[in-house]
Amino acid sequence: MSSSLLILSNSDSGLYDFRKEVLKALLEKGFRVLVSVPDTGYVDKIKALGCEYIPTAFERRGMNPFQDMKLMLFYRRLIKRHRPLAVLTYTIKPNIYGGLAARLTGTPYLVNVTGLGTTLENGGILQKMIILMYRTALKAAACVFFQNKGNRDFLVRKKCVTGKVRVIPGSGVNLDEHRPEEYPPGDGQIRFVSIMRLMKDKGVEELMTAAQAVHEKHPETLFQILGAYEEETRHIYEPRVKELEEKGILCYYGYRDDVPVFLKECQAVIHPSYHEGMSNVLLEAAATARPVLASAIEGCLDTFSEGCSGLAFQPQDSSSLTEAVERFLALSYEERKEMGRQGRKYVEEKFDRNFVVAAYLEEIAGIRSGRFGPS
Template structure:
């Protein structure tokens, strides 16, 4: 009977879009791969790869001790049932509660810290609680993967990761799926695309303010936003978005699964996030040969060469964002096009998703050899 691997994540779309190559590689190696993730519409695609699906429900945001304890017990039950060779966890709740369950059952496990998140970034009592939970959950991990050096250094300094750690190039980017596209002809309109959830920490406030400032000077610009509202702040941002949309400054398209179409047709991508593990949006934009404008935080800065394949601006600063857009608009058509081509070259050298696949296969082989 084939050895099994158990995958724990909080997002079926994220698992499929950014990690399907890892799943495919594990299946090709002959592993039985079982996936525990909430179903939001991508489960059929995951099953089509050959994975088994385990229905799972939990709240991605917030802390509810009763529900979180149930999640940990659910994970422990899965590990006892499947007796996997190893458990692979992604994102904060699967990392913590999956890690605790793996320790309780003596199951080898590999953890991927996809980003620190708002709680760890902001400090306070809740941060101290999360750090304590991480210390306990990750203590026996076979390896903890980090997507940038800053996240690794923070977690090691806080003694959350005391064993083997590795920095991998985020989730990498599939360079075959995301091919370089011809730069749009100079039609007079400049389209800036942002792919983001409409929430404060993703920089929606700064983006809207900068869009208005830039559009007043450059009416040929259009800011396109792809992404859904967070329900708890929809009432805050929706009226403002509608106001700017009515003025022709921006267009909000909601969540889209055809992002590559928008990347192909835009002149540049803007990503104003306050914090990132590694920005998949920027990697895919660069792979498409589009220049990127991004906040100066780790996980964004890593994805481009300043002034060569992209431009940075100060996070949480709409004026700085507007200045970066102005610098881009001052460039010639050929300079913008060349900046996009340099972005493609940059991710080819540093962010091929096959690098990430190889890292996982290496760690799983090590677990097999140590059984």
């Protein structure tokens, strides 16, 4: 029996940042771990863990039938060449095309639905196409992992999943790596941090509108954004970001790999996303003992206790976001600090990444012993 596992994902940074503990656990169990992801700068870190890297290139966003078929055939060749014990897939395209390739070759596979994505959330003809592809790709999966119950219920209702499913606590959070930090002093500037790709569905428009409204009443506030622009909409958001920077309302730092430094120095994290699988941003903020202000959607609401460790606001609603920030600013220093402490306690109880590692090891043990397949 093969001792290799093939990992398919669309992001080397996401795989390393949020799933390296799973990779380490598989390596410690003696598996040969093969990783197929595009290289955007994190591959050396993945290789340093002990994984073998397979160069992979594909378009993360958009649907090009020719390119997507090439990807599926590429995955099929990989599976036939390496004959892994199982294939582990993450994110939409690897889930669909990796799932199809595994099914065609009769290879057991585990799928992780990290979120539904914009296309499935928005409906229309593209949604129908994705649903049809998911029905075909997920049909023979040994297990489909979901990061929240809403995503599970949606795909089960659409008959995309008919076999074994498990809801896991997102990617979890490494509680040793993300330690609680002393809350910043109560005097001086109040910093709110948002960690996001600068695109509409991440709530960047609502964030900028709310930042301007809040800063006019509370000039001691500063809104910080970490993350890269989506190139197709950069021309829309970059001028507005620069305008707010010039007014001292906002600071934009681009993509950063020193996020913990910003979490340590901020008073709260704001996450105005329209949809999430499970927000790693909010989990890491709470683990650092920082209050969170987030959209009232599944994948965000799961990560905090309303009024205890965070505050919710309506998605796609800058007025609701502004109101949430105002409510936070009305809290005393000790109340804000206590919110952070409660956030740490919440993720310790519910989102330890070891829970996710254990779920993967259990399913792979089942495959190894011959207990797999739709049930």
